[in-house]
Amino acid sequence: MIDEVNKYLHQLQKTLSRAGLGSKPSYDSDDEEEEPTPEPVTPAITAVYQKEGGDPENPHRIERGEQTGVNYKGFTLKGQDGTLEHVIGLVNDQDYIEWINPETISNVTETSCEFTMVPDLTEGQYKVRIETYDGGSPLVVEYPEPITLW
DSSP: OHHHHHHHHHHHHHHHHHTTSSOOOTTOOSSOOOOOOOOOOOOEEEEEEESSSOOTTSTTEEOTTSEEEEEEESOOOOOTTSSSTTOEEEEOTTOOEEEOOGGGOBOOOSSEEEEEOOTTSOSEEEEEEEEEOTTSSOEEEEOSSOEEEO
């Protein structure tokens, strides 16, 4: 009789554990499910867009001097010296990098930031590049599509 009751208690405890309402029994090693290993996140810039007044039909067209949003994954913004100096750059067709003034970079989170687009930069297409020292060693990530300044 005691074995039957223990069996039902064990079954109840497993059911509650699966439903997230109880802890897994420590003596239940037969049916134990392994925690899935999280997939490594490939560092990437996932979006670059004008925060206000942008063109939803053409989100990569950004007006000079306007607040610009950047979404990313797999890294955090961190310059070589711990500041945001030389972290976000705009690369023109001659591979010249115009660095975003670190004082204009704001609202930095684990997955996004904002900055004021360079007001006096020549109109045209640019690649957005982030050079971060997240983890101590340099990591360079470029947005896959060019943006157009106007």
